[in-house]
Amino acid sequence: MNFKIDDELRKRLAGIRELGRTQIRPLGLEADRAGKPVDPDHPFYALLLKLGLGRTRWLGGELDAEQDATRSRVGSPPSGGERGHKAGPSLTGVLLSEELAYWDRGVAVSFPGPGLGEPPVLSMGTPEQKERFLARFREPDRPRWGSFAMTEPGAGSDVAAIRTSCKRDGDHWILDGDKSFAANASRADWIVVWATADTSLGRAGHRAFVVERDTPGLGDFKIEKKMGLKAYESTSFTLRHCRVPASHLLGGEATYSNQDGSRGAKRAGFKGALQSFNATRPMIGAMAVGIGRAALDEAAAFAREHDLGSDPRVRDRLERTRRKLRVARLLCWRAAWLADQQQPNIVEASMAKAHAPAAALDATLLGMELLGEVGARGDHLIEKLFRDVKAMDIVEGTGQIQHIVIARQLVGLPRE
């Protein structure tokens, strides 16, 4: 057992700290004041590309088969599993996510790259599809984005209830429906869109399509106004008789057909989505820890500047806040470590996701309390963090959904 971060990763974290201090946090504050996302043409994104970010983790070509073979069952990125010297990809992702979110979670989500669209393409896509959609992210000529759209106006946590339809029409599929709150959708090269071929089948009817930006019928992009996290766009859009080439159905028809009669094959479409969630839950938890940590640091700084250090009431609450965040961080680390070991992490990932946002919200609430009326002015970083953090308990499965997921495992809570 070991809780030490290796030197290579420490170097990367130190790099993010510097970038965070000089670029990410100022940009986040600027976007918050302006009330709109950072412009896609902002030089910061070009700088990220220069720094080697904004890329796919897909290795491409001949390395693809190897990558497939080493991929974790729970959808974690490749080449994990080795114990001891180096952090696996999930753990690395969790650590970097925490540090990025510490500086600004909104800006972090706006980073170029295939984003949440990447896991389903990696886990379900054919080699041709990976080439078509991910190759451009290997050495991108300019900042490029991918996006992921599951949520609809009437289907959030209950993903089985999505209504966006897909109907086969010769060499194409026709998509119709409304999608909500997709990160970076209006600036994306393509969006992984989840649709249903038959609403009566629930999850078994789901299909994932990669819809390219200029596809006719894709439109009505509306960048939503949010309470916080204003630096990235959460975008709603519509699909109106949107004709998508059949070759853009992720994994091809066979992935979804019931040819071997197994339940697993039947539910592959939905499982593709779940896999990406499973890998990202600890990362969302870690982002919450990052936001909470920022609030803790600001609150401690405020206490220092106002000579509250000797007040046990202040000290005890700061201690409790740090303790809950530390628990949250360890829960995230454990879930990610399990993913890297290719061990099931359903319960652990949900625990991380259930605990961290609540702990982080508490940190911001305490910060506001210490600030008092200064917090109510609306111009202090803690006030922004207080607005930013709430989303962490909502995205990628609310805290309540995580409880249901855990309870299914612990006591077999029935689905009905």
Add this chain to the structure above:
Amino acid sequence: MIDFALDPELELLRETARSFAQHRLRPHDRDFETARGVDVATRDAFTEIGLAALEWPEALGGAGLGALARALVLEELGAADAGAALTLDPLGPAFYALAECGEAAALQAIAQPLLERPGSRAVLAWNGVARVALRNGRATGVLPWLPADRVDLLVLLDGDAVAVIDEGIALAPLRGAGLRAAGASELRLDGAPVRAWWVNPRGARRALARARLYAASLLLGVMRAAAGFSRDYALQRVAFGKPIAHHQALAFLITDMAMAVDGSRLLVHEAAVRLDRGGDAEEACATAFLEAAEQAMFVTPNAVQILGGHGFMQDYPVEKWMREARALGLCFGGVDGAREDAGRGIVAAHAPLGLLEAQP
């Protein structure tokens, strides 16, 4: 790098402790409670498998294992009978004060004889509120409760110093709120001679940290047992046409209890690893104790709650676990003492939880 796997030898040790705890302690917990102690055969078995001298230096014939090993064993013992765990460990956390401040010579002269006399008890007490006055080599005062019916050696943590007393100790038996298998006494000293007095700020702080981790590990075991037992009960008990565990109010409560146990365990293990690396661990140990004590106060009363009327009856173990958790959380200065040490530097720290700063 970050790694949650246990080394195979620690895994084996944990299995050994679990097997002993579940077969030798758990079935007899009410007998131990009534008898205020364990029987000779149980004690012999404990000594035989090496659990009595777990952290005792190898040079002196012990296993020489570290804080993580101790934490793993104590969780298992606590999950069966925390009172028995205390009475079975002849030195208990008193060992830490002797080892940190008195070192090898003291261990040999003062502690070794206890290991050789079955049933002996060394007891560590926290003198943070100066219940015992230490003057001119004499100790006078009253400790209102110790989980022991026999004290061969009293080790007092007195600020920056450690006092060792092995004569003039008067005990008056108490009923005790919990941990009755270890006994319960009021301890009086009336000018008792202080056998050894070491001023060693760092050693005293480290001894207190290790003692807190000891209590936290037992608390972890107690709440694990309570969470697991009440969950199993909730799956059997039917109300309104289904197992009560399948009513969402209870399903979510059971989930929160499981998270409380897991979170507490992670802090205990992190603190133990810090200790074993020889690093600064006082804040981590105080934090782990605080979390374990608080979460045990959430988990164990709710375990009673889940069993309803049965939970209140002594036919089931959950009421006992609730009492034991409460009692353990009062040891070594309790949660308020731990808050002092856990929170001491937090306002002054510029990044109290920074990823690059907080390295064990």
